[in-house]
Amino acid sequence: MNLRDELKAAVLNLSEKDRNFEPLALEIFRFQANQNPIYKAFLKNLGIRPSKVSYIEKIPCLPISFFKSQAVISGKTNIEHTFESSGTTGSINSKHFISDLPFYEYLSLKTFELRYSPITDYHILALLPSYLERSNSSLVYMAQSFIYKSFSEESGFYINNLTELAKRLNSILNDNSDKRKILLFGVTFALLDLIESNSFHFKYPEKLIVMETGGMKGKRKEMLREDVQDRLKAAFNVPQIHSEYGMTELLSQAYSKGEGWFKNSATMKVLIREVNDPFAYLPSFEIGNKSSSKRKHRKTGGINVIDLANIDSCSFIETQDLGSFSEDYQSFTVLGRFDNSDIRGCNLMSLSII
Numbered sequence: 001m002n003l004r005d006e007l008k009a010a011v012l013n014l015s016e017k018d019r020n021f022e023p024l025a026l027e028i029f030r031f032q033a034n035q036n037p038i039y040k041a042f043l044k045n046l047g048i049r050p051s052k053v054s055y056i057e058k059i060p061c062l063p064i065s066f067f068k069s070q071a072v073i074s075g076k077t078n079i080e081h082t083f084e085s086s087g088t089t090g091s092i093n094s095k096h097f098i099s100d101l102p103f104y105e106y107l108s109l110k111t112f113e114l115r116y117s118p119i120t121d122y123h124i125l126a127l128l129p130s131y132l133e134r135s136n137s138s139l140v141y142m143a144q145s146f147i148y149k150s151f152s153e154e155s156g157f158y159i160n161n162l163t164e165l166a167k168r169l170n171s172i173l174n175d176n177s178d179k180r181k182i183l184l185f186g187v188t189f190a191l192l193d194l195i196e197s198n199s200f201h202f203k204y205p206e207k208l209i210v211m212e213t214g215g216m217k218g219k220r221k222e223m224l225r226e227d228v229q230d231r232l233k234a235a236f237n238v239p240q241i242h243s244e245y246g247m248t249e250l251l252s253q254a255y256s257k258g259e260g261w262f263k264n265s266a267t268m269k270v271l272i273r274e275v276n277d278p279f280a281y282l283p284s285f286e287i288g289n290k291s292s293s294k295r296k297h298r299k300t301g302g303i304n305v306i307d308l309a310n311i312d313s314c315s316f317i318e319t320q321d322l323g324s325f326s327e328d329y330q331s332f333t334v335l336g337r338f339d340n341s342d343i344r345g346c347n348l349m350s351l352s353i354i
Contacts, residue, residue: 003031004075004311008103011308014266016114021269025056025306028315035075038066039314057271057281061304061318067094067249072313083138085248086130094248096138099312104138104251105145107309111265112146115255116209119146123154123172125165127186127194128213132159138248139213143185152180162197173207181207184236185244188212188228195235211242211255214334225260245334249317251309254332261331267308270332272301272323282325300324300335 001009010024032039033050039062043050046060053059066072069092073079077099085094098104113119124147131137140157147155154172158165172182186194191212210232214225229241240258252268264270274280282301303321310317322335 004077007031007311008100011267011311012103012107012110014308016264016266018266021266021308022056025059025269025308025315026053028308028311029053029059031311032074032314032316036073036314038062038070038072039074039316042066056269056306059306059316060279061273061306061316062314063318064094064247064249064320066314067096068092071095071097073097074312074314077312081141082136083141083248084134084136086134086137096248096251096313098251101141104141104309107251107267108142108253109145109149111253111267112255114266115257115263119150120152122150122181122183122209123152124150125155125168125182125184126157127165127184127190128157129159129190130187132157138251139246142246142253146183146185154180162194165194166197169208173205178207181209184208184210186210186212188214191232192228195232205237208236208238209242210236210238211244213244213246229260247319249310249313250305250307252307256331260333261326262333263331269306270323271304271306272299272325272332273304273318275301275322278302278318302338303332303334 007024007028010020010027014021014024030050033043034040042062043060048060062072079097079099080101081098083096083098109119124143126140126143126147128137128140128143131140134140143157147157154168169182169184172178172180184191191210212228212232232241233239242258243256243260243262244253245256245262246253250268252265254262254265254268254270256262262270272282274282281304282299300322301324303319303323305317305319307315307317309315320338322337323332324335325332
């Protein structure tokens with residue numbers, strides 16, 4: 001087994017709150033600092049000596065814009081597939097070159113099942129019209145994998161056939177003999193289209209999980225997440241709207257079971273950087289200045305992601321998202337984007353930062 005395979009095996013064996021996360025992150029950092037030409041040049045320009053980096057807060061994160069202009073690949077590997085961001089008309093889309101699709105499938109399923117339950121407990125109804133118009137969406141690929149592995153004849157994709165989807169939802173939810181839950185997995189604007197085009201009278205809403213992926217894709221005026229989720233909760237008669245946080249440049253996902261608070265997955269850690277200093281982090285409970293854990297006022301900063309699943313690309317990403325930690329530092333929320341960042345297809349609802 002070569003080093004790449006050893007690292008992937010270690011990533012797959014990680015569990016949440018695993019103390020091996022940091023040493024494994026450092027090992028992956030040194031591998032990519034040597035094997036990834038783009039990241040290697042980035043570190044050289046910063047004057048970083050990889051051998052001197054001893055903890056994860058000191059690992060420089062590659063600006064996510066590099067995925068638009070460069071082939072971010074670690075080592076010599078055979079590319080099986082290319083995930084591409086949706087972007088907007090005239091924009092340059094990010095490309096993530098994938099050399100191990102089974103690894104991505106296994107990891108994404110494991111992440112979901114650890115946060116929820118076995119995929120066979122669900123009917124997967126995917127309402128992803130803008131994503132389905134493209135053949136290289138990572139979100140569609142993941143949803144397709146979930147649909148296939150659910151072994152449900154009710155699972156499937158929906159584009160503009162909202163009436164058919166509403167009938168399917170009502171049929172399953174009102175079937176007392178069907179013990180499976182429904183995971184309605186939808187892009188935000190399409191979920192709003194759905195509730196506005198049909199009248200819902202669900203008898204058993206406790207069987208329904210509504211999960212939004214964020215984004216209006218230019219189809220609607222941007223709205224506050226709270227306003228969107230309030231409308232969806234009222235229409236679907238559910239106590240919470242779940243969310244998925246992921247992007248083309250990441251192979252790991254984070255999930256929120258309500259109110260927009262996301263939990264890191266076993267292979268992913270979010271750090272919040274100072275807005276005006278990309279190399280300085282806000283304190284967190286688990287790393288950095290632990291004496292700050294009693295601070296009552298959350299501060300907003302830029303989101304950096306350490307995604308250990310990105311072994312074949314780059315695991316250390318500086319995103320253009322803004323976020324903050326919860327008061328106990330066990331979860332994070334996404335508040336918007338930097339003003340000067342590109343408008344992305346997965347753009348979350350805007351929020352004014354005070």
